[in-house]
Amino acid sequence: MAFQTMEWIGATATLRLLDQRFLPEVVQYRDLATPEAVAGAIRDMTVRGAPAIGVSAAFGIAQAALLAEAAGRPLIPALEAADGVLRASRPTAVNLFWALDRMAGLWRAGAGAAQLLAEAQVMEREDIAVNEAIAAHALAILPQEVTFFHHCNTGALAAVGVGTALGIIRRAHEAGRKVFAYLDETRPRLQGAKLSSFELMEYGVPHAIVVDGASAHIMRRRRVDMAVVGCDRVAANGDTANKIGTYNLALAAQDNGVPFYVACPSSTIDLATPDGDGIEIEEREADEVLRIGGQRVAPEGAPAFNPAFDVTPNRLIAGLITEFGIVRPPFDVNLRALLAGRDGRVVSCGK
Known part of the structure; x- marks a missing residue:
């Protein structure tokens, strides 16, 4: 396959998304470093499709946790803010809210950035398996x-x-x-x-x-x-x-x-x-x-x-x-x- 819809870049904690607004003429990627940027990409349809939206939002939550931990800021306020921004990005696809609820269940139970990132990566692998089973x-x-x-x-x-x-x-x-x-x-x-x-x-x-x-x-x-x-x-x-x-x-x-x-x-x-x-x-x-x-x-x-x-x-x-x-x-x-x-x-x- 000559394209990849999304990729987590661990070294920089960025989510790389194929910008679908320019297809099929241009295959162009965007590196998003904050949950606000991920929410913007969902809203402007850089990324689209219910499964991809859900997984992208999960990585946005992981980013919020990683950024807060790196800056020594309290985790819960940062995650609550990111959750709110991501929930407001698009209203119809339930995968968005399903993914955010799943992540929220972890961070409200005390999960840290490493656990949240691991869960987003689990969702990524699950989507691949779900597609094949369908x-x-x-x-x-x-x-x-x-x-x-x-x-x-x-x-x-x-x-x-x-x-x-x-x-x-x-x-x-x-x-x-x-x-x-x-x-x-x-x-x-x-x-x-x-x-x-x-x-x-x-x-x-x-x-x-x-x-x-x-x-x-x-x-x-x-x-x-x-x-x-x-x-x-x-x-x-x-x-x-x-x-x-x-x-x-x-x-x-x-x-x-x-x-x-x-x-x-x-x-x-x-x-x-x-x-x-x-x-x-x-x-x-x-x-x-x-x-x-x-x-x-x-x-x-x-x-x-x-x-x-x-x-x-x-x-x-x-x-x-x-x-x-x-x-x-x-x-x-x-x-x-x-x-x-x-x-x-x-x-x-x-x-």
């Missing part, structure tokens, strides 16, 4: 020849490992399946056209970029075996928040008899949120809609509304592909059973 469960249900429909970017750029939904596509190709993928361009930031195609070109996976509005037409006129997307949060009933346009894709899939799957690390499951109506949807600046590549495409002074995510109702989802197995309806029952049994003793994934 792909393995998906491979078990894929035909030898498979055409996918994919939205946004959910590959190695969105994670530490191979990624979630795009990781499935990549691993299917590498396993010798005859794979083709349609990639939604994913307006307004074009993560499908810019990032997913960048990755599939790197891996040699046959694909085509299509405009977001073409999904229903393609599913009606051409063979599509499966739509597979990632997620930023899954409510207790299986409603799923993901990049804006996912709901449209799910509706097109249902109308054309195409099974719609969500690649879903267990860290994105939020049992505290009963349904999708309780998921906060990030709204971003209007210029993302009004300009493409810095070039204005709308009349001067035209208004825009820019929700960054939408929620796909559980009724449109065939299954949630997790690292523990594929969860099928009824999601309210089977998600709880999955999490209760994720240590391997009892796992119920539905029929």
Whole structure:
């Protein structure tokens, strides 16, 4: 692989992130030395994708502890401040809060900088293993020849490992399946056209970029075996928040008899949120809609509304592909059973 999404540089206690704002034209890295800088990188989408955001935030907490210890400052106030800054960076991806809560459980129990750094590195390794397990469960249900429909970017750029939904596509190709993928361009930031195609070109996976509005037409006129997307949060009933346009894709899939799957690390499951109506949807600046590549495409002074995510109702989802197995309806029952049994003793994934 010619790129690495993130790397911890121990000698300088910096987090090196691939700056995804400039892909695919420029592969450029940023070295971030403070939790405030990490929060800024999450907010401006230097780093993006729920798994990568969570791990980045964990390293931001470790940085806060290392900086405080090196300066001889009290640890708890520094960690409380870093936690607050990182929590405010983006609202929708539950991995951010999952990672910060996990780190907070340690520092509130008295963990020092070395322990916090070790935990962030554990999360990094876990994400790699989770990605591989998701792909393995998906491979078990894929035909030898498979055409996918994919939205946004959910590959190695969105994670530490191979990624979630795009990781499935990549691993299917590498396993010798005859794979083709349609990639939604994913307006307004074009993560499908810019990032997913960048990755599939790197891996040699046959694909085509299509405009977001073409999904229903393609599913009606051409063979599509499966739509597979990632997620930023899954409510207790299986409603799923993901990049804006996912709901449209799910509706097109249902109308054309195409099974719609969500690649879903267990860290994105939020049992505290009963349904999708309780998921906060990030709204971003209007210029993302009004300009493409810095070039204005709308009349001067035209208004825009820019929700960054939408929620796909559980009724449109065939299954949630997790690292523990594929969860099928009824999601309210089977998600709880999955999490209760994720240590391997009892796992119920539905029929």
